[in-house]
Amino acid sequence: MEFMKNGKRIDDRLPNELRPVKFEVGVLERADGSCYVEHGRNKVIAAVYGPRAVHPRHLQEANRAIIRYRYNMASFSVEERKRPGPDRRSIEISKVSREAIDPVIIKEFYPRSTIDIFVEILQADAGTRSAGINAASVALADAGVPMRGLISSCAVGKVDDTVVLDLVKEEDNYGQADMPIAMDVRTGEVTLLQMDGHLTLEEFEQALELAKTGCARIAEMQREALIQKYRGEENE
Amino acid sequence: MRKKEKVDKTIVVPGDLLSDDAAKAAEGTYTENGKVYSLIYGLADEREKIRVIPLSGKYLPTIGDVVIGMVSDISFSNWKVNINSPYEALMHISEYPRRIESSEMAKIMRVGDLAIFKVIDVDQSMKIELAPREGQLRVLRSGRVVDVSYTKVPRVIGRAGSMVSLLKDKLDVNIFVGKNGRIWINGKAADEELAVKAIKRIEQEAHTSGLTDRITKFLEEEKHGIYEER
């Protein structure tokens, strides 16, 4: 399959182009904070409950909150219906996603409590863990959780020997490399990094630069969405 | 269509740069390399110091706060009280004004009862202790209770109590606003309903200006059954 033709990708994007992204803040009634994201054909919703009491009690930490993150895919989110429940992939993604956001949360403000983050993938088209992290960051802000900054995430990869930003499903499945990344854009600190495929050192450095621009654009959108929610509330 | 209401402060998100002068940092901010950044999603308020007023979040009690709590459980020597915080609060049996037996506790306050409490202690691990607000334990047996975000309590009370006085003035009700965002309203049923509606509206529009006027208008219209064509 040919992935690059006349400098354009299979969905007509340039190598450094993100798919269209949309954020909606505060979309759920029961959750303390929530955010719905559409990223290309991905449809993802994140909700935050907390800080709240930890059950079972033995999980709590005496002087700080614990952070729990659950990434889950709906059965109908993928082409071949997925059996409900966590599989090994979801468990790994939950772990690295949690570790991506944990560093910016001021956990010391809430000893003996938990901040629970739930991400549901309603429709998947590659890049769901990034979309989930982006939604989760906004949901945490919406819930009033104190953080040093928002975490923004995107994936870069390689197709037909070209380093590209934000892989679509076919590029992810048949491409030469896939590298999701998450960072606090303001400080440039990377909080999530995974890679599989093959990249030369040069290509990796290129990919990093591309990822930084991608995350920066996401960060702008996250910020804008939070500000819009508020402006929207004014215009009853 | 209602006209756009003016917001008089800047909305900020975590990580937003607020100032190059670290000395100006106040609540809701943190400093890094001499600069001040926002810690939360809120409204930046700049006077001598810069603070960020939260738009959401959970109530954390401080000693001296007066709150409305709901009994969620009774143990041998404590009433466990839900005060809408990540932490459960306890009122020890000895805090009750007269000496009682453990078996009498449920008669005084049972699960599901609401009462007004004072926070008498909060320790490092957020263990919270309550006592009756002053002398007598005030259990709320009538009226209605409404929960708002604790962040909106100052707006519900108003500068020097102006908003809550307005409500008590225009309506035939008694209102008690707990620091934890739980509000008790007691009076004539129809007026209780209007108070609840007004409070929910204050919560929604807390960040806008001209709110007091709009609430006054709302109460006057509702009380006199006049409905403006919108």
Added chain:
Amino acid sequence: MNDVIAEIRKDYIYGLAKRSERADGRAFDEYRPIQVEVGFIDKAEGSARVRIGNTQVLVGVKLQPGEPFADSPETGVIITNVELVPLASPSFEPGPPNEKAIELARVVDRGVRESGAIDLSQLTLPDGKVWLIFIDVHVLDYDGNLIDASALGALAALINAKMPSERYGYGPDAALPIKEYPIAVTAVDLDGEIMLDPSLDEETIASSRLTVISGLQGTLAGMQKSGTGTLSVDEIVRVVKLAGSKAMQIRDDLFGGSTNG
């Protein structure tokens, strides 16, 4: 955890009920605003997002060829599952479906199956296979009355669904053979007062709950009583009649012309 409701709130709701009123101002037989959006998950064969008030559920219908049950080789298969994901409520915990989720799934399934909504005999495929229809209900926001929202979502998603025949080389894609339009109507009993479409508080306080699923002609396709309270025969008959007419109304409002023929 969050299950204790303040006594004065309970008193308030019961007090209103005695005066034929409800906390949100609705009449006893009035539903909160219902919104149905089909095709929300375009990658699924069929989907619908349903809102009743703030309650929100997303239903996806996936179809794939598979083996029929040994005792009914010419019949398509329906598999219904409900996920009460923790994001939908502070009281939902992660884990396999608990008794509430299972009951909900089975009631929705019963409504679809017993009403004959889908003509399962028309789902046979070459080489002894049949279409397997997966109905997956993903609850997003729990604010009372998940049953009606889920049942409605399932129906709307099934109507929206296309059998992906092309993908498997069975010919052109086609709509599912829909023969009935079952609508679930749920009522709760608050100290003798019966009301439809319970809000979260009403559902939590009520001693019992009765769901009635009916089809186009008012035929009863499914019923489920839930909760530890009791209902008299009179009350049950009252609910069944009320539910029947309400179901007609809802069906007309949402599916109007499409239910003709």
